[in-house]
Amino acid sequence: MPFLFLAACGGGNGVTSPPPPPTTNIRTFESGSLVYLEADTGSETARVGLETQWGGTVVEVSLNGTNFVNQFDAGREVQVAFYDGNQKYDACAGCTGIFGWDPVQGGDRYSHGSPVLEKTVASDSIYVKTQPYEWYPDDKGGSPTQPVPSDVLIEQWLAAVPGHSRAFKLHYKITHFGGDQHANATQEFPAVYVNLGYDRFVYYGGTAPWTNGPVSITSMPQIGAASPTKLYSPERWGAFVNDQDIGLTVFIPAQYPYVGAGFSFAGTTGPKGSGTDYFAPFTSFTFGPNSLLEGDIFLFAGDYKDARQAIYDIKSTLSTGGIFTPFGYVDVPQPGAQISGAADIAGWAFDDAAVSEVDVFMDGAAAGKATYGVSRPDVATVFPHAPVNVGFDFSLDTTLYPIGLHVLTVKVLDVHGNVASFPDVAVNIAN
Numbered sequence: 200m201p202f203l204f205l206a207a208c209g210g211g212n213g214v215t216s217p218p219p220p221p222t223t224n225i226r227t228f229e230s231g232s233l234v235y236l237e238a239d240t241g242s243e244t245a246r247v248g249l250e251t252q253w254g255g256t257v258v259e260v261s262l263n264g265t266n267f268v269n270q271f272d273a274g275r276e277v278q279v280a281f282y283d284g285n286q287k288y289d290a291c292a293g294c295t296g297i298f299g300w301d302p303v304q305g306g307d308r309y310s311h312g313s314p315v316l317e318k319t320v321a322s323d324s325i326y327v328k329t330q331p332y333e334w335y336p337d338d339k340g341g342s343p344t345q346p347v348p349s350d351v352l353i354e355q356w357l358a359a360v361p362g363h364s365r366a367f368k369l370h371y372k373i374t375h376f377g378g379d380q381h382a383n384a385t386q387e388f389p390a391v392y393v394n395l396g397y398d399r400f401v402y403y404g405g406t407a408p409w410t411n412g413p414v415s416i417t418s419m420p421q422i423g424a425a426s427p428t429k430l431y432s433p434e435r436w437g438a439f440v441n442d443q444d445i446g447l448t449v450f451i452p453a454q455y456p457y458v459g460a461g462f463s464f465a466g467t468t469g470p471k472g473s474g475t476d477y478f479a480p481f482t483s484f485t486f487g488p489n490s491l492l493e494g495d496i497f498l499f500a501g502d503y504k505d506a507r508q509a510i511y512d513i514k515s516t517l518s519t520g521g522i523f524t525p526f527g528y529v530d531v532p533q534p535g536a537q538i539s540g541a542a543d544i545a546g547w548a549f550d551d552a553a554v555s556e557v558d559v560f561m562d563g564a565a566a567g568k569a570t571y572g573v574s575r576p577d578v579a580t581v582f583p584h585a586p587v588n589v590g591f592d593f594s595l596d597t598t599l600y601p602i603g604l605h606v607l608t609v610k611v612l613d614v615h616g617n618v619a620s621f622p623d624v625a626v627n628i629a630n
Contacts, residue, residue: 223364225323233258234318236325236357238364245365245500247357253305254278254313255327255355258470260447262365262500267393267439267447269475273306273313274334275392277449277498279353279371280304281486284382284622289335291423298335300381302349307332311346324358350377351486363509365500373492381486383524383619385459388451388482389496395474397439397446398463401503406584408433408456409511414503419461419476429481430458431583436510438503439476448499448506449480452514453522455551457481457582483526485620494522524619525550525611527589532607537627544593546621547575549585550613557591560608561600569593569609597628604628 224239237246248259250270257277258270269275282288286299293308306312317328333339333347341347352374360366371388375381404415417430433456440446459481466473484492497513499506527548532538548554548571557569573590591609607624 223359225359227320227322227325229320234320234325234327235259236323236359236367238359238367240364243364245367247367247498249325249327249357250276250305250312251315251318251327252312254329254331254353255315255318256305257369257498260367260498260500262445265445266470267397267500268470269392269394269472270470271392271473271475273310274303274308275475276305277389277391278304278387279373279389280331280334280387281351281373281381281484282384282386283486284384296335296337298338300349301334302331302351302353303334304329304331304353307334307336307341307346309336309343309346316352324356326354326356328352328354350379351375360497360509360513363499363512365505366509366513367498369496369498371492371494371496375486375488375490378488380488380620382622383483383485383526385526386482386484387479388454388484388492388494389449390477390479391437391439391447391449392475392477393439393447394470395466395468395472395476397441398476399440399442399446400461400476400478401438401440401444402430402432402436402458403434403507404431406433409514411507411511414507419463419478422462422464424462428580429582430461432456432458432480433584434507434510435480436507437478437480438499438506439478440503444502444504446503448503448510450497450499450506450510450513451480451482451494452497452517453494453551454480454482455523455526456584482523483619485524485618487618487620492522521550521552521613521615521617523551524617525554525613526619527611527621529607529609529621529624532624532626534624535627537629538595538597539628539630540597542595542597542626544569544595544607544609545573546591546609547573547578547589548591548611548619548621549578549582549589550611550617553614554589554611555614556612557593558610558612559593559595560610561595562605563608566595567593598630600628602628602630
C-alpha cells in the first residue's frame with residue numbers, strides 16, 4: 200500500500216514522514232520434536248515449524264495460528280525428494296510395488312522418520328541435517344519394519360526474510376555421496392502439500408513476467424487425472440489459497456518457468472487429514488558421483504497478493520546462477536530398437552538459461568557431439584512457450600561397435616556448467 204503524504208499545518212511546504220514499518224521480533228523455540236521460527240509484529244504472528252522426527256520437514260507455515268501445511272504422513276509436508284530417470288516408479292501410490300531410487304526427506308512409506316543427524320537452533324535461524332530414508336525400502340534390502348538409508352545428505356537452513364514479516368527462506372544443500380549415477384529426472388525441490396480448503400491454485404501464466412500482470416487461478420485435477428501439459432509460470436511462484444486469497448505461497452528463484460506436477464486428493468480435512476492439494480515446481484537434476492545441489496526456496500504465509508509483492512522485492516536482490524540441469528528426451532532410437540549403419544540419434548533439450556553442448560556416448564565412451572538447434576515446435580505442446588530450436592541430431596556409425604546389445608547415453612551441458620545425463624537407451628546393433 201502506498202504511503203499517504205499530507206501537507207503540514209501552518210502554511211509551510213513540509214510533509215509528514217511515512218510511518219516506520221512495524222518492528223518484527225524473530226524468535227526460535229522448541230516444543231517436543233518440533234522446532235519453530237516465528238516472526239511477530241505485535242499485530243500478527245507468522246511462523247514455520249520443522250518436525251525433527253521427519254528429517255526436519257516443514258510441517259507448519261502458519262499465520263495467526265492457522266496452519267496451511269498438510270502433515271498426514273512422512274511423505275507430505277513441504278520437503279525435498281529425489282528420483283532417478285533410469286528407474287521405474289509406481290504411479291498409483293502403492294498398487295504395483297515398483298519404486299526406484301527415491302530419498303525422501305521425511306522418511307519412508309511406512310512412516311519411519313528420517314533421522315536428524317545434526318541440529319542447531321540459534322536465536323534467529325535453524326539448521327538441520329538428515330540422511331533421508333528411501334521411500335520404498337522393500338526392494339532395497341529393507342521391509343515394512345526396516346527402513347533403508349539413502350546415499351544423500353540433506354542440510355537445511357531456515358531463516359526469516361528481513362523486511363517481510365510473513366516470508367521465510369529455506370536454503371538447501373543436498374550432497375550425493377554415492378559413487379553411482381542417478382540419471383536426469385524431475386525432482387521435488389520441493390514437494391508442497393497443503394490442507395483441503397486451500398484449493399485455489401494461483402500463479403502468473405502470462406508472457407510479461409514481473410510487471411504485476413493479472414494472475415491465473417485454477418484447481419488441481421483429482422489425483423490420477425493430471426494433464427500432461429505443464430502450467431507456464433514465468434514468475435516462478437505458486438500459491439494454494441482459500442476463497443479469501445489466504446494460504447501458502449512458494450517461490451523457487453532457480454526453477455524452470457513451469458509447474459511440474461499438481462493434484463488434489465479428496466479425504467478428511469485438517470493438517471493431519473488424508474485430503475490434500477499438491478504441487479511441485481519444475482526442477483531437474485542428475486545426481487552423479489559426489490554431486491551437489493544447493494539452492495533456496497521461499498515460503499510466504501497469508502494473502503498471495505502480499506506475497507507476490509514480497510517476491511518482486513526479493514527477486515531484485517538475487518544474483519544466483521542456474522542450479523538445475525538441462526531437461527529433455529531422446530526420441531530416436533527408442534529403447535530396445537535395432538539399429539545399423541549410420542543410425543540417427545535425435546531428441547530435444549532445453550535449459551533455464553541456455554544449452555551449450557550435447558554429447559553422445561556408447562557404453563560409457565564418447566561417440567561424438569550432436570548438432571544442437573534443430574527446430575522442434577512440438578515441444579511447446581507440453582511446455583508452453585518453450586523455445587523452438589531445441590532439437591539435437593547425431594549420426595552414429597554403428598559399424599564401429601560389435602554386433603549385439605549396447606547402451607546409448609546423451610549428456611547435455613548448459614552455460615552454467617550443469618550436466619544432465621539423460622536416461623540410458625538400450626539398443627541392439629545388427630549390421
